[in-house]
Amino acid sequence: MLGSAVQNLLALTDSIFLYHLTEVDFAAIGFVGVFYLVIAAIGYGFSKGGQIIIARRMGEANPERVGRAFYAMLYFELMLAVAMFLFMYFGASWFFAAIVNSQAVYDKSLEYLSFRSWGVFASYAGVAIIALYTGVARTRFIMYDTVLLATVNIVLNYSLIFGHFGMPAMGIAGAGLASTIAEYVALAAFAIYMLGDRKARTYHLFRLPDIDWKLIRNLFRLSVPMVAQAIVGLGSWFLFFGFIENMGERPLAISNLGRIVYLVLSIPSWGYAAGVNTLVSSFIGMNKRQAVVPIIRKTAGLCWANTLLLALPVVLFPETLLYPLFGGTDMSLVTEARPLLWLLLLILSLFSIGGVFFNGLAGTGATMTGLKLQAACAVGYLVYTWLVVEYWHLGLLWAWAAEVWYWLAIIVVSLWFLKSKQWYRLRF
Template identity: 55%
Template sequence: MELGTSYRSIWKVSIPIIIGSAAQNVVAMTDSVFLYYRSEDDFAAIGFVAAFYIIVAAVGFGFSRGGQIMIAHCAGQDRPELVGRTFYSTVYFELVLAIAVFLFMTYGAYWLFASLVDSDIIFYKSLEYLETRKWGVFASYLGVACIALYTGIARPVFIVIDTVVLAATNIFLDHALIFGNYGFPEMGIAGAGLASTISEYVALGVFLVYMLFDRKNRIYRIGKLPDWDRKLIREIVGLSVPIVAMSVVGLGSGFFFFGLVENFGERALAVTNIVRIAYLILSIPAWGFCTGINTLVSYFVGKGQLYNVKIVLWKTAYMCLGVTLLMGLPIILFPREVLYPILGDGRAYLIEAAYPVFWVLLGILITFSFGSIFFNGLIGAGQTKKALIYQTSCAVLYMALVFVVVRSGWGNLTIAWSVEIVYWVAMFGLSLRYFRRPRWQSRY
């Protein structure tokens, strides 16, 4: 493959990833929207437990990112056989990891939720959802390994098709299993978990069939199952552990936020879930560009073209901001007109209550566009340990400020959401400072 720094090249790599990276967002959003129509308790509960499951998904995705970066690096060095071995090493480790995470959700989630949630309703409904959702972790982790391969070699177009399959299947099964339509049993929030699980297995099956018949990947010897390569797996794990830790720290702070917001009451948690649905939609471009910048930066480092890194970082950040605002301004300026067709009038009071927070969301999206791109450029350059230090510092600051806001007498939901702007400004400042140092190129 041959990549450049033009906007067209960035767009070509990023747009399929933007759509493909929407997978977990689409699943979480679809579950939330259907449960919104069922009851306010179900809607509040899915806001909490979905935030937890996104962390679970992020663990698998984080380890696949290490594989993706190594695959892109090998592709930049024109070593196709090593690309295939790296892919299978990623698959092997993801399977082992899936088993460990499944056991934690089976035996440890009860105690974790009990320590975070005060409401019995939210607690038991969250466990009910997780009972059917946890089985999807195997399909999820294998799926992100496949995505890592096609993203790493900059051929992510099929990811778009597979995401459409995932979304369509999940929408149909949510409608069937939550409400008991088409002859299916009415399962409520447990049906949402089962629908998402089945959808992930369907999407994985489609992806595997495509890989089997894809002639272009034969140079990577995908059809040949290599032995367990301890050295290669250690390299992937060594690169991935800081990325996973960053995902856990970042999303864990979000999970912490949801747990604290519950102290404002179940209504505040439901309002926060309304904003979360908008955030899930509007953050899709940024996360897609983030994954794309991982591939682009790693590719240029592998090529020895370090002078292109800052060029592609700034261009990607500007593109990310433009696409995000294009999507975001209609929702933020006209939430009633945009969200009512999706959420209906049944609980319109929740949308009304969320109005002030939507303006805060605009500030979050602007700072997020720059902070996330430069931060992921750091990851793509292989500086995962430094990136972990930066994110941990910012997350500690974020959680401390949120705790003060929630526990104080003057705090409210709008101020609590505003703290995330501080988080992304700090992330951008630290990452930009690193790339401005003349010494950073001497590391390669």
């Protein structure tokens, strides 16, 4: 629903349409889609730092300082977007050649990025605006804007992938172009909303400040651990799909289907996680630290219940409930994915709890501690996956079980840190 969930929504839409093109396209988008999620997560990680600062200023009853924090975040995001674009535009071919075995997956991945890379500017500016409105706890228009983005992306995917409505049939490249255009449309809509937002004046958003390098350094210091967390977390996910790609195009396609189900059913968890981040920071700003852990526990319980309510019917009746997305004359991929869906039910249950607890930890400002804990969990995740896939050759389900161990570890270390109360001493 918020921030990185927007990128998950775009990746989901691209994957669903490409499922109906060819299996190679579907396998490739599963791989390159995770790569772009890593790029997007870097910008999202820096916006999380800005969100924490903005929420803290609101908790301190200093709304006039919100605008300066927002523009420091926006300036930095745009500078970072230039660097990411140059990397994708000039370095992607070398990077993918080093890790991809299938020539078809390699070619399709570069086709997608040739258009998708241009969306990084809208993506990074968009997460800055989302961080602003999430930080001041006014998220209603984010939902409307997300619906607009999804609608535009669906229409353009249908048009540009298959060549409808007079558009060229561009295949996977059309999916990249559709997602990029959708992001710019959503960004323009949010900018128009901001111009008409009367409350925005109390944040001093219409007074364009000079670049505040001191504030940017503070934002950078706070955000770097969260960016590193995103790289560690999604980077591990990307390497996981790299291991799966080495197993062949069919296992990669099955895993991409599982990833889509994972993304859809985890959307509530992303929303709860973003919300608890703001709540924790705000309550600390109001000097109510004793309320932090109870808030995180209640949020995790609600998140788990909602996730289970959505996930259980899909696991029990996949051919029926997934038919609108993956229906056709050949449903063999869905049938082969059935065992994976049962495993996903356990993974989603753990993720719904672990994601909330870990984002609650980040909301305390203990981002460096969070990075160290997540890095340790990610190392174990990758070692396990490598052993299962490359050394023991145990198969797809054993590989996906890495997610179970990862989220169990995240829950344990997050609970340990929150109960230790070390975060009581943090100031920024």
